[in-house]
Amino acid sequence: MKPAPFDYLRAEAEEEAVSALAEAGDDARLLAGGQTLMPMLNMRLVEPAVLIDISRLPGRAAIADDGTAIEVGAAVTQASLEAWPALAGRAPLLARALPLIGHAQTRSRGTVCGSLAFADPAAELPLCLATLGGEVVLRSRAGTRTLAATAFQTGMLSTACREDEMVAAARFPAAEPGAGYAFAEFARRHGDFAIVAVAVIARENGLRIGVGGVAERPVVAEWPLLEGDALDDALDALAWSLDADDDPHVSAHYRRALVQGLGRRTVLAALEART
Amino acid sequence: MKRLEADGRHRVGLALNGREASGWAEPRMLLSDFLRHELGATGTHVGCEHGVCGACTVRLDGTPVRACLTLAVQAEGRRVDTVEGLAPEGELTELQRAFRRHHALQCGFCTPGILMSLTAWLETNPAPHEGEIRELLSGHLCRCTGYSGIVAAALEIAEAQAGRRADD
Ligand code: FES
Ligand code: FES
Numbered sequence: 513m514k515p516a517p518f519d520y521l522r523a524e525a526e527e528e529a530v531s532a533l534a535e536a537g538d539d540a541r542l543l544a545g546g547q548t549l550m551p552m553l554n555m556r557l558v559e560p561a562v563l564i565d566i567s568r569l570p571g572r573a574a575i576a577d578d579g580t581a582i583e584v585g586a587a588v589t590q591a592s593l594e595a596w597p598a599l600a601g602r603a604p605l606l607a608r609a610l611p612l613i614g615h616a617q618t619r620s621r622g623t624v625c626g627s628l629a630f631a632d633p634a635a636e637l638p639l640c641l642a643t644l645g646g647e648v649v650l651r652s653r654a655g656t657r658t659l660a661a662t663a664f665q666t667g668m669l670s671t672a673c674r675e676d677e678m679v680a681a682a683r684f685p686a687a688e689p690g691a692g693y694a695f696a697e698f699a700r701r702h703g704d705f706a707i708v709a710v711a712v713i714a715r716e717n718g719l720r721i722g723v724g725g726v727a728e729r730p731v732v733a734e735w736p737l738l739e740g741d742a743l744d745d746a747l748d749a750l751a752w753s754l755d756a757d758d759d760p761h762v763s764a765h766y767r768r769a770l771v772q773g774l775g776r777r778t779v780l781a782a783l784e785a786r787t
Numbered sequence: 788m789k790r791l792e793a794d795g796r797h798r799v800g801l802a803l804n805g806r807e808a809s810g811w812a813e814p815r816m817l818l819s820d821f822l823r824h825e826l827g828a829t830g831t832h833v834g835c836e837h838g839v840c841g842a843c844t845v846r847l848d849g850t851p852v853r854a855c856l857t858l859a860v861q862a863e864g865r866r867v868d869t870v871e872g873l874a875p876e877g878e879l880t881e882l883q884r885a886f887r888r889h890h891a892l893q894c895g896f897c898t899p900g901i902l903m904s905l906t907a908w909l910e911t912n913p914a915p916h917e918g919e920i921r922e923l924l925s926g927h928l929c930r931c932t933g934y935s936g937i938v939a940a941a942l943e944i945a946e947a948q949a950g951r952r953a954d955d
Binding site: 513514515516517518519520521522523524525528532543546547550551553554555561563565567591611614615616617618620621701702703 | 788789790791792793794813814815817820836837838841844847850851852853855856857858860861904922923925926927
């Protein structure tokens, strides 16, 4: 339960981090908040030769609102985004999802971009980013590229981030005027990864619904405004389309039932939250 | 950029409970082990070493974090507060006394971490709200108490604080 030896590099600038990454290639791992990587190191699931600490990168510790999107830098913790005074008004979906991530004692170090980079299919932040239609900014020595959430997260724990790239920032579209946002998840214990998580944006003339925890990555559907049986039918079709599997914790049937039940509740909450 | 070689031992200095302290650490040494084995501060306990149990919770620059998910070298130059810092003169804090009154500990293994989380929470002058306390305690596992005593102790102190604020 102790990490294997590694060289430790503390990057003080992004250029340093990406140069070190380019040199070390797949022998290196980036350490941001460490709330996923450190357990993996402790259990020796990963044994990198070099650890590049980006948790104190001065240029990437900021949350910036450019009017259309909220840009969150690689060193921003989940707790500091949660405490951002404009959060509820500018990013209501994140305001609802952040308190559900792990525990206060892990959000204090866990980063927003780190969660996206890890790409757990049941994690809250990738689901929010996909549902909102956000983007990820990737940086390497060769330059910067920006990918849509759907192009970034390619599958279970896998992303389009190359070995020589770091997730430098994430861009979450800002609240649309009039729209309502809701997020809900079901887990056996508070702070666990969700068995099923649902995010919904209710607009004047339509719904956007994202589901996490069932397929390999968050799945997002775009619907007209639905209610009653039509909503139940759409949720039923969505639940079946996700190819849920049985696992040691719950059955596929159970997951589908959660998509339907939690989905309905979350859609109604989003409709209610419209202003 | 600072580079610390894997097989070297590096000097790590930090402010432990307000006092300068230093020791030697390989890059892979966890903050929890550094506190216990290098600095002799064994009040911080180690349960799971993967962030789940909360026994190792300490305050890093004031914020509760998992010492088992932090490298000692990451704490260089920072402030670390552990359970030993709560009662430096041997006199228990209000919260610790409430723990005793409410039987909020039995074996005491989980207690140091819980005290660090609750102490930080109480400093924010929270509303005395049981839901919030339980939310915070979800980051700690206690195999003995069933949590009721812990909740009661924290609630009592939060209420007392709120009462004092109302009096001012
Ligand atoms: S020992 Fe750190 S959380 Fe369990
Ligand atoms: S008092 Fe024994 S684990 Fe909490």
